[in-house]
Amino acid sequence: MSEKTKALKVAFPYTIPILTGYLFLGAAWGILMSSKGYSVIWTALISLFTYAGSMQYVAVSLLALGFNPLYAFLMTLMVNARHLFYGIVMLEKYKGTGKFKPYLIFGLTDETFSILCSTKPPEGINKNWFMFFVTLLDHAYWVLGCTLGTIIGTMFTINTKGLDFVLTSLFVVIFINQWKSTHNHLPVFIALGSSIICRLIFGPANFIIPAMILIIFFVTVLKKPIKLRETL
């Protein structure tokens, strides 16, 4: 078996929860877009090149406000600011990925990040191909979901209410695995505390950026106790 095929085989199982989540979230977005009059060419291209779930949903609501490029730009910055965190974390992992790097960066969604930051490919598996395939498979699921949704449109009759919980569950599972992997739980408490407080103060639409700032603040001022526990 070639290096490539082996990496693909190892990568696929990690992406199964994302397959489910993306197909249905993507389809729901496609249905929404088709109800706004957008054909499958639009949804295919948008999902292929934007590839950002939350933002694509926000875009639909922005459509109703009329054409305002500056507002679209600022909203995208706000909704996607969390990507900055992912980039900082992946700086080290993406070193030496060469020709894969531009695509790996382009495809760094919440879900792909959550898999790649918490997974080491097994011995003998090429790390670059592994990360590439996780990214590519997730991207493919998303585009497939979005386009299928547009095509099927309102013909969709299965009650999928609550299926998006699959992504919440995925993050909860990764949360537990991370929790078990370290004795240093301070960064987790900082994140939970900051996020919950900011959610209560700023509301669901605007809390991520304040939460990120608060997290950076606390992990910076608490660097010493965090580092001390690291070595335990």
Place this chain on the structure above:
Amino acid sequence: MINTITTTFTTIHAIIFFSIIALTTLFTRVIPFLIFPEHKKTPKYIEYLGVILPFSIIGMLVIYCLKDVSFTTHPFGIPEIIGVLTTVLLHLWKNNTLLSIGGGTIFYMILVQFIFP
């Protein structure tokens, strides 16, 4: 092609609008790699953040997923609490990722579709 969109949005407008969103999204993904390129030594502080933040980010993402849940109005976040607990307990018990995610999600779907519709 676009027939039900209000008069303020032409095809050209839509192309510009979605291009801005796609490019800005790409920008938020690329910027850390532009500021800290491979051939330069990454500052110690950024390296520290890179090691510590994964643990914080996943916690933040869990809250992000639950951001629209209201604990003060019906059904008081009960489906979400039970869904998360199911996932946690299954995972601590069997440590099988797909079982934990599948079990938690199916249970949650039953709750929001039949018990708290």
